[in-house]
Amino acid sequence: MKDNPESGDLHVAIIMDGNGRWAQKRGKPRLFGHHAGARRVSEVLEACPDLGVKYLTIFAFSTENWKRTQSEVAGLMSLFRRYIEREAHRLAEKGVRVRFIGDRVRLDQKLVKLMDDLEALTEGNDLVHLTIALNYGSRDEVARATRRLAQDVAAGRLAPGDVDEETLPRYLDTCLLPDPDLVIRTSGEARISNFLLWQSAYAEYEFVDTLWPDFSAAEFVKVVGRYHQRERRFGAVPG
Ligand code: IPE
Ligand code: IPE
Ligand code: MG
Numbered sequence: 001m002k003d004n005p006e007s008g009d010l011h012v013a014i015i016m017d018g019n020g021r022w023a024q025k026r027g028k029p030r031l032f033g034h035h036a037g038a039r040r041v042s043e044v045l046e047a048c049p050d051l052g053v054k055y056l057t058i059f060a061f062s063t064e065n066w067k068r069t070q071s072e073v074a075g076l077m078s079l080f081r082r083y084i085e086r087e088a089h090r091l092a093e094k095g096v097r098v099r100f101i102g103d104r105v106r107l108d109q110k111l112v113k114l115m116d117d118l119e120a121l122t123e124g125n126d127l128v129h130l131t132i133a134l135n136y137g138s139r140d141e142v143a144r145a146t147r148r149l150a151q152d153v154a155a156g157r158l159a160p161g162d163v164d165e166e167t168l169p170r171y172l173d174t175c176l177l178p179d180p181d182l183v184i185r186t187s188g189e190a191r192i193s194n195f196l197l198w199q200s201a202y203a204e205y206e207f208v209d210t211l212w213p214d215f216s217a218a219e220f221v222k223v224v225g226r227y228h229q230r231e232r233r234f235g236a237v238p239g
Contacts, residue, residue: 009052009054009055009178010055010181010227011054011178011181011182012048012056012057012182012184012224013056013057013058013182013183013184013195013199013200014057014058014183014185014186015183015184015185015186015192015193015195016037016040016041016058016059016060016186016212016215017185017189017193017211017212018033018186018188018210018212018213018214019033019036019211019213021187021211022036022211023036030072030075031072031075033211034076037212037213038083039213040212040215042087043216043217044056044217044220045096045128045130046094047221048128049127049128051220051221051224053128055177055180056129057101057131057132057177057196058130058132059133059136059193059195060080060134060136061076061133061134061135061136062135062136062137062193062194062195063102063103063137063139064193066106077107077108080111080134081111084118088114088117088118091118091122091130092125094127094128095125095127095128097122097123097124097128097129098122098131099129099130099132099176099177100131100132101131101132101133101141101173101174102134102135102136102137102140102141103135103136103141107134131177136173136195137194138194138195138197138198139197140194141172141173141174142198144173145171146168146171149167149168169199174199177199179200179202179203180199181227182204182205182223183196183200183203183206184207184220184223185206185207185208186208186210186215187209187210187211187212188208190207202234204227204230204232206223206226208223
């Protein structure tokens with residue numbers, strides 16, 4: 001059964017995993033896989049409007065990914081910078097609104113400036129909302145949100161009794177986004193790795209074996225098609 005066949009406002013979130021293994025299989029350095037992975041983003045993004053996917057959220061770098069070698073982290077950070085520089089105008093022209101979620105404090109100032117500028121450049125767009133999770137971790141996000149919420153309580157702006165399921169998400173990085181309807185993880189791993197824990201409480205999940213650099217628009221179309229065959233109940237008995 002379709003969830004909401006009329007809905008043109010699906011939110012799909014993707015854990016883009018498997019770049020390293022893709023490169024390794026080809027005897028190349030891990031960074032080669034990250035570059036190939038970055039190229040897939042545009043393809044999947046372009047498929048969104050026809051599929052009714054209004055929100056696409058992609059996991060680019062987690063709060064745990066700092067544990068990787070210094071050279072991989074530096075390579076990824078420079079890839080993010082170059083990706084924004086190269087794609088900014090194309091994204092703006094195509095009607096994509098870009099947002100970043102995650103903690104910017106630990107990121108290089110040059111990168112943060114590019115992120116801010118891209119958000120500002122695409123602010124008026126509404127065709128597809130692309131959210132890039134960069135230095136993002138759900139637990140970190142909830143901790144930062146709780147800190148700000150506690151500050152509001154301490155300052156008398158919020159009563160403790162008013163904190164409920166509606167209040168807390170307003171403090172999350174995703175406050176302007178609907179909850180994801182579908183979360184896809186590539187590369188065969190069946191775990192969430194600290195991605196959108198609060199927001200995905202009722203999301204549907206698809207774990208596919210394909211490594212991210214091999215994930216084509218055609219496969220994306222198939223996976224979204226499977227989502228439409230699912231019955232979402234949200235705790236109720238189907239009527
Ligand atoms: C996902 O690919 C990209 C990032 C985490 C930045 P990986 O780099 O995790 O690739 P695998 O899982 O090692 O194959
Ligand atoms: C999740 O992938 C993070 C991103 C895709 C950016 P990881 O490769 O970091 O996750 P684990 O380590 O397999 O859980
Ligand atoms: Mg991985």
